[in-house]
Amino acid sequence: MEPMAEPPPDSVGLPAIDEAVGPPAPRFDLFPAIDILKGKCVRLLKGDYGASTEYGDPRDRAREIVESGVAWLHVVDLDAAKTGHPVNRDLIAGIVALARDGGTQVQVGGGVRTHDSAMQYRDLGVSRVIMGTVAYEDPSLVESIASDWEGGVCIGCDYRKEATGEARPEDPLSAMKVAGRGWLENSGWDVGKVLRRFGNVGAAAVIATDIDRDGSLEGPDAEGLANIAKASSVGLIASGGVSALSDIAALERLSKLVVPPSPGSGLIGVIVGKALLSGRFGLPEAIAVASGRAYPGANQ
Numbered sequence: 001m002e003p004m005a006e007p008p009p010d011s012v013g014l015p016a017i018d019e020a021v022g023p024p025a026p027r028f029d030l031f032p033a034i035d036i037l038k039g040k041c042v043r044l045l046k047g048d049y050g051a052s053t054e055y056g057d058p059r060d061r062a063r064e065i066v067e068s069g070v071a072w073l074h075v076v077d078l079d080a081a082k083t084g085h086p087v088n089r090d091l092i093a094g095i096v097a098l099a100r101d102g103g104t105q106v107q108v109g110g111g112v113r114t115h116d117s118a119m120q121y122r123d124l125g126v127s128r129v130i131m132g133t134v135a136y137e138d139p140s141l142v143e144s145i146a147s148d149w150e151g152g153v154c155i156g157c158d159y160r161k162e163a164t165g166e167a168r169p170e171d172p173l174s175a176m177k178v179a180g181r182g183w184l185e186n187s188g189w190d191v192g193k194v195l196r197r198f199g200n201v202g203a204a205a206v207i208a209t210d211i212d213r214d215g216s217l218e219g220p221d222a223e224g225l226a227n228i229a230k231a232s233s234v235g236l237i238a239s240g241g242v243s244a245l246s247d248i249a250a251l252e253r254l255s256k257l258v259v260p261p262s263p264g265s266g267l268i269g270v271i272v273g274k275a276l277l278s279g280r281f282g283l284p285e286a287i288a289v290a291s292g293r294a295y296p297g298a299n300q
């Protein structure tokens with residue numbers, strides 16, 4: 001049999017066929033994190049308020065992040081996540097102002113539990129708020145805020161995997177139990193229920209944190225994240241455990257592999273806290289790797 005002829009060179013500048021079909025790959029963003037406790041930038045280990053490491057003035061950290069040119073900054077008011085009332089709002093207002101001056105968008109979570117507190121953050125110039133506890137205690141309130149503020153609400157979905165393993169292997173999301181109130185309480189929800197309830201309310205994203213990996217530098221929960229991304233009809237932002245550029249690279253690759261149930265969903269970004277703050281790698285290389293560019297040591 002004659003060997004197949006090579007296709008003619010593309011003389012009219014059309015993209016190769018495999019690039020032309022299917023929707024464009026979704027954008028994958030890096031979200032450097034600043035968690036604030038008693039006015040200081042900290043990282044907690046697995047959410048434990050008694051196990052914090054301090055990283056100085058949050059405004060200094062924010063300035064460094066904004067100067068890197070990154071698109072997003074992720075800020076959490078940890079005092080407010082515990083008490084339910086905004087505690088570090090003035091500090092966050094200053095961070096939002098400097099971020100906006102530098103062209104970086106800000107998402108804020110922790111203690112956003114009422115319509116007013118969400119709108120106050122909107123008035124400060126925050127691009128979106130993260131709502132965890134109240135999503136599970138009063139889901140219709142979160143639904144109504146999401147409909148009043150288009151693209152302004154992310155669902156905070158912070159989970160622990162059940163120690164007993166997967167009781168229902170056909171439904172791994174049911175073994176991922178969601179915590180609230182500073183991760184000090186179980187919400188009674190599992191991740192599957194969260195995706196079903198909030199998949200269609202106009203949320204900007206679901207932010208899923210593996211609590212047992214948060215601040216641990218143990219690497220992200222790739223398997224759990226893939227399961228969430230496959231089931232979520234809104235974009236998923238991964239959080240917890242990132243320790244190396246190779247973790248960011250692996251999630252960026254995963255974002256292209258997972259077929260999400262609807263356009264615009266899938267894995268859309270990763271939150272990085274301790275690894276950046278403790279200098280495991282720098283912001284420019286983290287941004288490069290998240291955007292899919294090759295970087296030495298990222299094992300792409």
Ligand code: AMZ
Binds near residue numbers: 084158209
């Ligand atoms: O580290 C913790 N103990 C912690 C934490 N980082 N507890 C809550 N949070 C964050 C969540 C989410 O961004 O990841 O606070 C936000 C949720 O706050 P609330 O008040 O809506 O549950």
